Amino acid sequence: MEKEDSKRSKEVAAGEKYKSDVKSGKDTSFWYDNWTPLGPLISISGEDGTRRLRTRPDASVADVRNTTGWALPHPRSEEEVTLHTYLSSIPVPSPDMGTDSFSWTVEGDSCSTYSSSKTWEVLRPRGTTQASAKHIWFSGATPKHAFHMWVTNLNRLPTRDRLSAWGMQVPLSCCICSLHPESRDHIMLSCPYSLTLWSEVARRLRCVVPNFGDWLRLFIELTLLYTVWQQRNNMFFNQTLSPPLVAFKDINMQVVNSITALRTRKNFRALMQLWLI
Template sequence: MSKPPSLWSDWHWNKHLQERSFWTIEPSTTDSWAWRRLLKLRDLALQFCKVSLGNGKSASFWFDSWSPLGQLITHIGPQGPRALRLRQDAVVADALQDSTWILPHPRSQQEVDLHSYLTTISLPLSPDIDDIYEWIAGDSPLRVFRSSTTWEILRPRQEEVDWHDVVWFKGAIPKHSFTMWVANYDILPTRSRLATWGMAITTDCPFCSRSIETRDHLFLRCEYSLDVWREVFIRCHPPVSTFTDWSELLSWIRAVGPAKLKLMRKLATQTVIFHLWKQRNNLIHNQISFPPASVFYFVDKEMRNIISARKHRNQFQSLMAS
C-alpha cells in the first residue's frame, strides 16, 4: 500500500492491484496461493494497518483506516458513498476543496462522529508530505510490520500452567515435546478413549493385555513400560516409589536437585513417552513387537544423539560426561 522500494511490492502492484484498493480487490482463480492467503488475512490486518495523513492523495477515504473510526465504509455503512456524495474509490483529498471539507450535513450519528473528528484535523493538509502507512501493534514503538510483535497481539492467552517447563524448554525435540504435551492433557487416542467415542474395539493394553489401556497404565504402570523406566532410573535417580499417576511423574521431573539432573529427567521422560507411544502404535498397526530392552536401546541412542548434537550449549556440556 505504501509502495516500498522492493521487487516483490512492485510486482504485486502491477500484477494484482493496478491502482485498485488492496481492501476491495476480489481474488481471481489465476492468483497464486500466497496472494489468495494474503487477501484472506485482510480482516486481521485492518486492526494494525493505519494511515498517518499527509496530503491525503493516496489514502482511501472509505477503506483505509486514517481516522480512529476505522474503515468509514464499515462505520457509516455501504450507503456511505451516496450519503456523503463521495465515490467508493475516492481518496481523502477528494473530500476537500480550498482547505474546507465538502461533506454534506450529517444525517446519522455515524456521520456526526466523522464530522466531529474532521474538526480536529489541521487544514490545509501538507501538500509536500505523502500519506504514510503504518503497522501499529500494541505499544510497540515501531511503525513497521514485525511478525514477533504482531503475534504477541494475536496469539491466544491462557493462565500459565505449572508444567509448561516440563513440556517446552530449550533443547527439547519438537516431536517429543508435542507427544508429551498431548499426553499431559490426556488426549492421546488410547483404546479406552477410542471406546468412549463409540468405536467397537478392545480396551486391553496392547503390551500386557491384562488391564485397560489408559494413559497412566500405558506409560507408568504396565510391566512392559516399567522395564524401560527401570533402565532410565539407573541413570536419572529413581523416585521414592513407583509412579501411580501422571502427577507423580511430573513431581519427579521437577524434584529438587542439580540443574543437569532436571534437564536429564526432562529429556529422558519425553524420549521414553515418545518411544513407548511409537512402539504401542507399531504393535497395533504393524504387528511389530520389540522387547523393552530394545525400546530402551532406542531411548538411550536418541538421548546420546540429543546431548551430543547440543554439546556446544552450556546447559548440555555438563551432560556429556553423564
C-alpha cells in the same frame, strides 16, 4: 476492488495495526484504511454507512473532498458527528501536501515496515502460563519430544478410549498388552511395556521413583514417553513391537545424542557423566 477492500477490513478487525498518514488522500481508502482515531470507518458504520454518507465503498480519502472542503452530507448519528468533528480539526487533503504514508504500530511502537512476527505476537491468543510448561518447553528439549509431551499432558492423544468416545468402533484393550483398557495413564504409566522402561530408567539412575526435576530426568521423561507412543503406533498400524529392552537402547541413544548436541552449554556439561555412570 470491493473484494480486496472487504478482505482488508477483516484483517483490520482481526487486529492488524497500521496507520495511514493522510497527505493527498489518493492512496488511502476512506472506508477501510486506519486514518482516523475512530479506526477503519467501515467497522463503525457498517456496509450501510456507504449509503448514508453517499460515498462509494472503493472511495479514497481524496474522493471525499471538493474545492471548498469535505464533501459529506450532514451527520445523522453520533458516529457521524464524531467523524465530522475530527475532520474539521485537520487540514483538507491536497496534492500539494505530498503523498500518503503508512506505518505499522505494534504495542505502541511505530514501525516503518510490516513485521509478520511482531504482528503474530500481538494477535495470537495468550493464556495463563501453566506450571507444567517449564517441564516441557525447557531449554534444550527436542522439539518433537516436547510437542508430544504437551499433547500427552493435555490428554489429547488418540488413545482407544478417546477414539471410542468419538464414536469409532475400535477395541478398547491396550494395543501393546491387551490386558486393560487403553488410556493415556495406562499406556504411559501402568502398561507392563512402559513399566519395564521406567524400571530400566530407575535402575540407570539408581533410584526407585525418579524425580523429574533436573535437566537429565526431563530429557529422559520426554524421550521415554515419545518412544512408548511410537511403539504403540507401530503395534496399532503395523502389528510390530520392539522388545522393551531394545526400545530402551533407542531411548539411551536419543538421550546421549541430545546431551552431546548441548555439551557446550553450561547447564548440560555434566549430564553425560550422570547418565552413563
